[in-house]
Amino acid sequence: MGGTGSELIALLSSPVASGGTTGLFEDQANVDRSVMLEMHAMLTYEKQFKNLQLQESRLARRREKEMAELLNLQQARKVKEAVALDSATRAYVPARHRNQPFDLAALGFEFSKQRFDAHLAGLGSAPRAICSKKPWPTTPKS
DSSP states (O other), rough: OOOOHHHHHHHHHHHHIIIIITTTTTTTTTHHHHOOOOOOOHHHHHHHHHHHHHHHHHHHHHHHHHHHHHHHHHHHHHHHHHHHHHHHHHHHHHHTTTTTTOTTTTTTTTTHHHHHHHHHHHHHTTTTHHHTTTOOOOOOOO
């Protein structure tokens, strides 16, 4: 059964509110009877409803905490990958200029060749600047 605790409470109390407890408040008008049955259900199951609401609150807080942790881990992984891609680029450019073989896995990098190629393609002519540790090329000011 999915949904929030509030939905569950409404679901649990609806049979009672719609007349699930035969014999209660039969002398009342339909509107009054419905309200009185719902009140009766809330009072009868108050402890269970409070426990459900408490559990819902705990689960919501836990979800928020775990989502924040997940976002932090994802951000840290992205930073780690960016650093590794930069290091691989710094090793790749000189090897390529010297016509030496370059094997990502042999050097301890864990990303695919396709990911590395996409990274290099995104840099354009910038790998030479990365290799020499000079700042990115800029347009000279007139």
